[in-house]
Amino acid sequence: MDKIETITGTAVPLDASDVDTDQIIPAVWMKRVERTGFQDGLFQKWRRDPGFVLNQPEREGATILVAGPNFGCGSSREHAPWALRDYGFKAIIAPSFADIFRNNLPNIGLVPVTLDPSSCRRVLDAVTKDASAPVTVDLLARTVTCAAAGVVDVPFEIEEGARYRLTNGKDLIDLALDLDEQIRRHEERRPFWMPRTNGQVESPFELSGVEQ
Amino acid sequence: MRTVAERTLVERIWAEHVIEGAGEELIFIDMHLIHEITSPQAFEGLRESGRPVRRPDLTVATADHDVPTSSRQVPLADEIGRRQLMLQIRNCREFGIELHPMNSLGQGIVHVIGPHMGLTLPGMTIVCGDSHTATHGAFGAVAFGIGTSQVEHVLATQTLRMAKPKSMLVRLTGTISPQATAKDVALAVIRAIGTDGGTGHLIEFQGPVIDAMSMEGRMTLCNMAIEAGARSGLIAPDETTFAYLQGRERVPAGADWERAKAEWATYRSAPDAVFDTVVELDLDGLGPQVTWGTNPGQTIDIDGAVPDPSTITDPGARDAATRALDYMGLRPGQRIADIPIRTVFIGSCTNGRLEDLRAAADVVKGRAVAEGITALVVPGSEQIKRQAEAEGLDAVFTAAGFQWRNPGCSMCIAMNGDVVEPGTHAASTSNRNFEGRQGPGARTHLVSPRVAAATAISGRLTAAAVD
Numbered sequence: 001m002d003k004i005e006t007i008t009g010t011a012v013p014l015d016a017s018d019v020d021t022d023q024i025i026p027a028v029w030m031k032r033v034e035r036t037g038f039q040d041g042l043f044q045k046w047r048r049d050p051g052f053v054l055n056q057p058e059r060e061g062a063t064i065l066v067a068g069p070n071f072g073c074g075s076s077r078e079h080a081p082w083a084l085r086d087y088g089f090k091a092i093i094a095p096s097f098a099d100i101f102r103n104n105l106p107n108i109g110l111v112p113v114t115l116d117p118s119s120c121r122r123v124l125d126a127v128t129k130d131a132s133a134p135v136t137v138d139l140l141a142r143t144v145t146c147a148a149a150g151v152v153d154v155p156f157e158i159e160e161g162a163r164y165r166l167t168n169g170k171d172l173i174d175l176a177l178d179l180d181e182q183i184r185r186h187e188e189r190r191p192f193w194m195p196r197t198n199g200q201v202e203s204p205f206e207l208s209g210v211e212q
Numbered sequence: 213m214r215t216v217a218e219r220t221l222v223e224r225i226w227a228e229h230v231i232e233g234a235g236e237e238l239i240f241i242d243m244h245l246i247h248e249i250t251s252p253q254a255f256e257g258l259r260e261s262g263r264p265v266r267r268p269d270l271t272v273a274t275a276d277h278d279v280p281t282s283s284r285q286v287p288l289a290d291e292i293g294r295r296q297l298m299l300q301i302r303n304c305r306e307f308g309i310e311l312h313p314m315n316s317l318g319q320g321i322v323h324v325i326g327p328h329m330g331l332t333l334p335g336m337t338i339v340c341g342d343s344h345t346a347t348h349g350a351f352g353a354v355a356f357g358i359g360t361s362q363v364e365h366v367l368a369t370q371t372l373r374m375a376k377p378k379s380m381l382v383r384l385t386g387t388i389s390p391q392a393t394a395k396d397v398a399l400a401v402i403r404a405i406g407t408d409g410g411t412g413h414l415i416e417f418q419g420p421v422i423d424a425m426s427m428e429g430r431m432t433l434c435n436m437a438i439e440a441g442a443r444s445g446l447i448a449p450d451e452t453t454f455a456y457l458q459g460r461e462r463v464p465a466g467a468d469w470e471r472a473k474a475e476w477a478t479y480r481s482a483p484d485a486v487f488d489t490v491v492e493l494d495l496d497g498l499g500p501q502v503t504w505g506t507n508p509g510q511t512i513d514i515d516g517a518v519p520d521p522s523t524i525t526d527p528g529a530r531d532a533a534t535r536a537l538d539y540m541g542l543r544p545g546q547r548i549a550d551i552p553i554r555t556v557f558i559g560s561c562t563n564g565r566l567e568d569l570r571a572a573a574d575v576v577k578g579r580a581v582a583e584g585i586t587a588l589v590v591p592g593s594e595q596i597k598r599q600a601e602a603e604g605l606d607a608v609f610t611a612a613g614f615q616w617r618n619p620g621c622s623m624c625i626a627m628n629g630d631v632v633e634p635g636t637h638a639a640s641t642s643n644r645n646f647e648g649r650q651g652p653g654a655r656t657h658l659v660s661p662r663v664a665a666a667t668a669i670s671g672r673l674t675a676a677a678v679d
Contacts (some may be wrong), residue, residue, distance in 0.1 A: 016531070016532075016535070017528040017529075017531070017532055018407055018408075018507055018532060020507070020644075020646045020647075022644070022646040022647065022648055022649050023646065023647060023648075026648060027277075027625045027626065027627045027649075028627060030249040030250070030277070030627065031249065031278065031292045031293055031296055031627065032292070033252035033253065033256075033295065033296055033299055034253070035253045035256065035257075045647070045648055045652065068528065069408065069528060070407060070408040070411070070441065073407055073408065073441065073507075074343065074644060074646060075342070075343045075357075076250070076341055076342055076343040076345075076357035076358060076359055077250065077359075078250070078253075078341075078359035078360040078361060081359070096408060096411065098408070098411065098441060099377075099411060099412060099441070099442075099443050100343060100356075100357050100358070100359065100438075100443075103358075103359065103362075103374070104359035104361065104362075107359060107361035107362065108361060159375055161237055161373065161375065172361075172365055172373055173261075173263070173364065173365050173368050173369060175373075176234075176238060176365065176368075176369040176371050176373065177263075177368070177369060179231060179233070179234045179238065179371075182231050182232060182233045182234050183231055183240070183266075183369065183370065183371060185232065186229075186231050186232070186240050187240070187370075190240075190242070191335070191472075191475065192464075192468070192471075192472075193333065193464050193468065193471075193472035193475070194242055194333070194336065195243065195330065195331050195333060195462040195463075196269045196270065196462075197268070197269055197270065197271060197272045197309075197310040197331070198269075198310050199268050199269065199308045199309065199310055200310055200311075201301060201304055201305055201310075201311045201313065202310075202311065202312050202313065202316040202317065202318050202319075203316065204313065204314075204315040204316050205315060205316060205317055
């Protein structure tokens, strides 16, 4: 994964609270088995409205989404972060996120930026007025800057583990596989009653009159 | 750092699963549940990196989201769904994972079959690429939903890197009305603390309301902890838990059962446990609840009326209410009982278990579905379907005009063709009333199985009379 230290770009404002994962990408997109190509599913229903912010030509090329509180509530579908990434977003700024969604973002190299509500409101208003206003997310300094909003070097929250991985481009699975010995020791002292599964693909039952 | 005497149940289970020498944030996963729609990309990742599944013997899979509930004749007409289901069979064969595919006796909604098989036990850590994994917390397990990158991580390492959630105590006191169920308790909790009231926390439910609740009801309540924004919910095991577990397929038997039960009985928060957040709710006399809006916190008593957004002081909540009423086609002050219903759905990981079907059948027995209503019952698993049929519940439903379907997620997520018609209202026992959740333009009202059944009979959102 690429290292991310700072992100500077224009922003898309999405002034609504509790934007759920079904709005970010509808469930029908989860029938796909590919890992990319979800950009057309992003906010699919809202994009049918020509006035929707993502349809404004001046928003083209934006890399930062500025959203309302509890962004990403609902399902655990990583398809929602995939759709945001495939569309071109690199960071999401919001006063708060739903837990699973926030945890999913850094795993694919997207930055969840939890910014205090008043600064977040100012950035949202400023980028609503001026689509060309640049916003900078500095992961090393852990600050947000949007001069047009009068927001300069304002600190934001991100879990230290996520920040470390993003800035160092670490693969989580590699990190855990290095701990094979420690994992093995844990496995040896698990309680006797822990259940096991059987590894078998169960055979279908007879459907009357139906060819299997 | 808290002492053992101050430790919550979540903190104890977490501590028992931390990989020593790896920092607090890497935990061992005791059971990994897989379904067809959030796992294909994870298996592909393993294949690309040449990594095996570390513990196929701690992994189990089924097909639930995509499967049709009407005809199961293969090959399926839905080409994209068929491709996904076939790929799941191939992935499970290749990596040696137990799979209960469509048309097998073990198939069902992943959160229904796990507990049914006895794979969900107190003190475990359980994950699945599905937010309603919270369901398994009902047994005193730490169980939560994860994304596909994390599914791949668990497959490859049987561990997960995750910050320990904060502990939240939700204590529920009083005696709920005989018309109310665990679903109404869940909706009342979300109504009280909000859809982000549990953010950052894992909720432990305690109190007289929980003590009196059945195992199925506890699963319903924990299932919806995610709708309050919590990572999950959990309930300490007690005699109700043990009575449910005893004799199940994968649960220890004989002397091992007694030994295991003695250990499980110690899985409770310490008497002096310190919770990060404490909420006490008096639910005395709680009646049936129904959602009027587009998130599960927008809930009201069934004999109430649609609220007026202009009376809401919080600007965010006011805007959300205004948008919700617009989407739902409702006006402030409209009586809930006057909302015309076109579809009734009984099923899902929230309310698709045998107790739910029995409760609905009790209400339906000897009555008929109202003119113009499409009503369907989708059992949570093949086993539950067959048990219900053995009790004659299918006959009660079909005689009344309900459709009796095959098991799966069905109209809860509307991926398999089971959809609510655009612009029409549905009474649904599922868990989310988000815009478009049950199909484009669908207007969902979340209710209990009893209310869903009574609504199918009357054609309006109705509480069932208690005999």
